[in-house]
Amino acid sequence: MVDTPGESRRPVAGTDAQDATARLREIIAEIRGAADPEGGMAALEPALRQAKDGWRDVRRLLVSPFVREGRLGPAIAGLGVLIAVYPSRVDDRRLLASLLGRMGQWDRAIAESDAAAGIEPGAAALHAVRIQLRMQGGRVAEAAEVARATLALAQSEPGEAYPWMMAFVRNGNAAEAAGIAAALDPDKLPNERVAAMAVRALMEDGRIMAAIRFGDTAVRAGHDCAALRSSLGLSHLRRGTEDDRKVLAVAHFEAGLQAAPEDVRLLTLYGETLLRAGRYKEAEPPLARALELAPDLEQARGLYARALRYTQHYGDAADQLMKLVKKSPDKLLWQRAAIGALSQAGRKEEAEALFARYVATRGDRLPDTFREAMARMEENLDTAPIPQARLDWAWSLRGDTSIHRATWERRARWGHMVDHLLFDWLECREERAEEAMQLLGELDTGERFFAPLLAAGRGVVVATAHVGPMYAGLLALELLGIPSRWLATAPSIAQSGYAAALISTADQTEAQVAKACMRAIHSGYVLCLAIDGAANPAAPRTTFEGQSVTYSSFASHLAHRLGVPSVFYAPRWESGRVAYTLEMLPAANPGEDAQAYSLRWQKAYFERLREHLASQPENLRLSGGIWRHVASADRSAQE
Template sequence: MDDTAIESRLPPAGADAQSAAVRLREIIGQIRAAAHPERDMAALEPALRQAEDGWRDVRRLLVSPFIREGRFEPAIAALGVLIAVYPSRVEERRLLASLYGRTQQWSKAIAEADAAAGIEPGNAVLHAARIQLRVQAGRGAEAADLARNTLAVAQSEPGEAYSWMTAFMRNGDVAEAAGIAAALDPDKLPNERVATTAVRALLEDGRSGAAIRLGDAALRAGHDGAALRSVLGRAHLRRGTEEDRKVHALAHFDAGLQAAPDDVRLLTLYGETLLRAGRYKESVAPLARAIELAPELEQTRVLYARALRYTLQYEAAADQLMTLVEKSPDKPLWQRAAIGALSQAGRKEEAEALFTRYIATRSVKLPDTFQEALARMEERLDTAPIPQARLDWAWSLRGDTSIDRATWERRARWGHMVDHLLFDWLECREERAEEAMQLLGELDTGERFFAPLLAAGRGVVVATAHVGPMYAGLMALELLGIPSRWLATAPSIAQTSYSAALISTADQTEAQVAKACMRAINSGYVLCLAVDGAANPAAPRTTFEGQEVTYSAFASHLAYRLGVPSVFYAPRWENGHVAYTLEMLPAANPGEDAQAHSQRWQKAYFERLREHLASEPENLRLSGGIWRHVTSADRSAQQ
């Protein structure tokens, strides 16, 4: 500041000083009383320059009242005068930046925050404001760059680490946010906001174990709250042990709702976790409340409908799903769910009408010929919606380690998409199903395999998984004329040539499904069950190759109880055509109890499945069943 500027700020002495203070307050009063205060602001600067520490009166008597009244423009104008007279004070610049932000004048807000930080470059609070304003302005990359360049400031003041972590996460730089979180002293977490953001950063970086440890430390330090409980519960779900899912996550969501009973996200998480824990009756209330508060949330409504179904409220479940169909009439996922619910509620005519719409919606997107459909599919391989965690896990199980990752992944995507194309073609182009049947390879081997097994007049339990071209199995058995029944999520109302071969899990209870399976076996049918799939949200899981996967012992128990042979079956691609792996699974030994047999059977099943997963990437499928709960490896040990 030059000498002239300093002299202009020198206050008068004695009575003149008192007079100057009185004059300043008079000007402030006039501005406060004016209809348009901004117009009278010109008189403020000369009066302010004459009054000793006049900034105090301007802040207290002018700026603060305007802000309390929500009159931001005159408050901004007054702060502009204060800054002109006191250019080295940071508080006025910081407040002005905040008001510009509240009025969404982002460029001006950022300029003032930057100027304040230029005066006090070591002030973490000022740099945090710079970062936050850029995040709020939608300048994510700029905020992340600033956070990166001022990282040392954040490390010196953990109480402000929230802004740095938020900027990195908003820009997708979760590893950098997690790095800040991991560096925090768990015994000296400054506040709940920093603790919650740090736990979330670790979770988003795949460090669920570290997130849980930090969250627990925050709770011990007294930093409790709904947001922290929410992210800590999700960390337990991500880690995914049975105790995590059925005990710890539920406890955190429940505690969060004690603090914020109308938090829609917590209500949904709590209800869904109860549902997946098999506590169906308890799941209804939180999901119903979430829908009441946020009726637009489609996925929450689906969860609510499932809770109603599993508490035997079939009519209400159908109504909820029809609400979704009415809101999004061309969304096949909701249509399919609603068809099953309507059937289960006894509303057959509505179900049939909706099924017709459902087929029409999907049919429009299919070309006229199967070859054209295959060609189009090839062009869209990169759009296959496969979670990265599934690809990473499958890559770790491969047998051929000479193939490069890009080629392997493209072939895996092809296998995923072609199976879904087969499903669409069989349901929507039934009159041209024979075009898809050209993909089937030699079938005599399958016929020879099953002939002696069926000769005794009893059925055969066929255990499969969500791998390979699943839907080709229906075509093959239909061509061979082998009497078969398939457990499937397709609703009973399905109007296709193979629908009579389906035992629907979509619109029948578990008891009804079990009885239908036993009838099929006793009638001499080949009964095909995907052991790794279950419609029940609380289906049991087991550990397979480091992942929690759905596994039902129903197939092994059925074979044991009825004394029939059981077979492992997996479709696979071989020279561009569908071939089949068929291998016998263990029969019960004399005097062997059901549990011992089930354990041997499970071991053999997973050994054969493991061999299949090590084969060509086209044979993976990568959706449903064993893939449903695949998560990325916990990276907590990484620094």
């Protein structure tokens, strides 16, 4: 590197040069010993201009010691003098940018990094610093712009590709990050950081198979590290086969924790994956450890509470959830979970008090009339929190292929939001529930359908899904006076008029729920089960229309064991009113074993569900149940 002196620097030689060097060192020693080092910097510049190669002494004897001692102010001041005298020294500017970044002086840090890259525009490492400082300073969009403008450098120097990929991923430009990753040779990667970031980039762009192949090759090539294992484990969870969820992801998270045993993110991922694999007891230690290291981590505490519940430590689970309620008193998710946990732990008074607060909070957010609530909802359709993957999958299942996508999507959002409004209104405005009844269509058809089935004195198994205006069904059966029981996540402590009709999965064990269902059938009730939903995090799944969906065979086995009829039920919108699809599901043939019948029943159920999903977009609902695990199609073919 060529040293270019400042314009006012006067060259010296011989004895004069030795004297100049000695004088510079004296001043450096004075600055180092001063109570106010920065105040003594005024004498540094003229001495530096006289000394030959004086930058070496300033870096070695002044700047470096201050940096080692953590005294960044004097180090920054010294570098400022160096740059004034030697404006073309890139290393000084790069160090100054780094120190300014550590001090949070982002404008100056970024300016110095830009100046260094301007001196050597072809140096990828200098542009990498420009990108990193912008990300550290929260200027992610700027970082992505710089990465885009200098993309050729990352492509030519794979060893520096990490900040480019990171900037694109953090700015939501996953495709651009994956483009860099796809061009890398996983057998010839420069370092672990690039390997891990490449897998993450491919995964974020939905190239799941490509991410897994790349990561496996990188591990074999010796680039194993915690970050790589984390991204590999997540990639297997995204692919989502049973082996992925229960074996392969778990193995990668275990390997990552061997390298970084106190990595909070890995501990949380590992615990959650064990929990969802049904290994509840094993999930407790990593989640507990994550909380020791990061007590404010809400997600880990919520998962830990679930693990405690499924190992029957109900009191401890309730305590953990109440900590979340105390920390985030307005977060309804934690309130609802805590209500169930308190009830299951036998702490009824606490549960009742929290439920009253939960309902009141939601009620305060509702308008006075249902008409006003509907109008407000329609004004806010664009805010419906529906993942894009669900919309894309539902769009692929539509029956009317002539409908415009924007129109279809708006109607789908309406169906999503109106059902959640119905739930809030029925639970929080019970005294005005009749205002929502205007949405109910003609009910006689339902009454005529169930009458002969119930006349035999036996119960009926009704199989539904998380589709259409779900909550209108309960209202309709109540109005008809049909004796019914509904499996629901609502806690038993609920005080609404329909609470007696619920079998709660929130505060009962699976065995208790099963017994309650059998009692309902023996008592001649219509038993309604959304068989695509389950409170259990390890609920079984099956494949439906290319997606992994939660599916319980409990309904079909119950119908077979008790010899009762079973019905497919789905609420739907028809001319602005709630109508109901009711169709008989297969009865067991004489001598037919439970497994054969269950498979035949499942086929019939999914055929009817598929027909429903092809109907009007208002009838989708797009949350819970079959929608919970919907994933975007793998984009690996786009490598």
